[in-house]
Amino acid sequence: MKKTYYAVIFTSERTAGDHGYEAMAKQMVELASKQPGFLGVESVRNENGIGITVSYWDSLETIQQWKKHAVHKIAQEKGKQQWYHRYSVRVCKVEQEYSFER
Amino acid sequence: MKKTYYAVIFTSERTAGDHGYEAMAKQMVELASKQPGFLGVESVRNENGIGITVSYWDSLETIQQWKKHAVHKIAQEKGKQQWYHRYSVRVCKVEQEYSFER
Numbered sequence: 001m002k003k004t005y006y007a008v009i010f011t012s013e014r015t016a017g018d019h020g021y022e023a024m025a026k027q028m029v030e031l032a033s034k035q036p037g038f039l040g041v042e043s044v045r046n047e048n049g050i051g052i053t054v055s056y057w058d059s060l061e062t063i064q065q066w067k068k069h070a071v072h073k074i075a076q077e078k079g080k081q082q083w084y085h086r087y088s089v090r091v092c093k094v095e096q097e098y099s100f101e102r
Numbered sequence: 103m104k105k106t107y108y109a110v111i112f113t114s115e116r117t118a119g120d121h122g123y124e125a126m127a128k129q130m131v132e133l134a135s136k137q138p139g140f141l142g143v144e145s146v147r148n149e150n151g152i153g154i155t156v157s158y159w160d161s162l163e164t165i166q167q168w169k170k171h172a173v174h175k176i177a178q179e180k181g182k183q184q185w186y187h188r189y190s191v192r193v194c195k196v197e198q199e200y201s202f203e204r
Binding site: 006007009011015042044045046047050051052054060079080084085086087088089090091092093094095096097098099100101102 | 108109111113117144146147148149152153154156162181182186187188189190191192193194195196197198199200201202203204
């Protein structure tokens with residue numbers, strides 16, 4: 001049986017202009033990837049600035065650690081000040097999973 | 103306390119060309135929205151054909167009903183035959199949630 005793991009669904013709407021967002025977004029993915037418990041990330045944003053990022057983690061504890069990471073905190077603050085009109089974060093337990101590949 | 107609800111994370115990579123995809127995708131969102139237990143949907147695809155759709159449901163049972171819906175089944179079949187290089191479906195229980203709005 002597959003080990004329990006968690007998904008963090010981050011849905012957002014960007015404000016206009018970059019204002020350092022792209023560089024910070026890239027840095028956050030790199031930094032998250034090095035955290036304990038990180039399993040993977042998938043991220044898509046469309047031409048209207050609507051984005052969904054899903055990151056996968058081994059426990060609620062490692063998700064909390066990443067949320068509280070000092071550098072991530074700075075990014076979160078910039079996100080509220082400048083980068084996002086709105087966002088939602090949902091921490092979820094993955095209950096079932098299946099895939100298709102051609 | 104907020105009622106328990108579920109998220110279905112559908113991540114995918116499209117093949118080239120439309121082949122009836124856009125019309126069917128629109129129809130599936132409309133049809134899903136009318137199903138018992140449907141709470142909402144967010145969907146983003148970028149210029150590289152990578153997409154993430156998250157739908158929200160009130161129970162695992164209503165998710166299963168939608169999965170088995172006759173018209174949805176036809177769309178799923180077309181998805182495997184033609185529209186997707188790959189996809190993954192993750193059924194998740196939402197454990198925590200928070201939002202920001204400007």
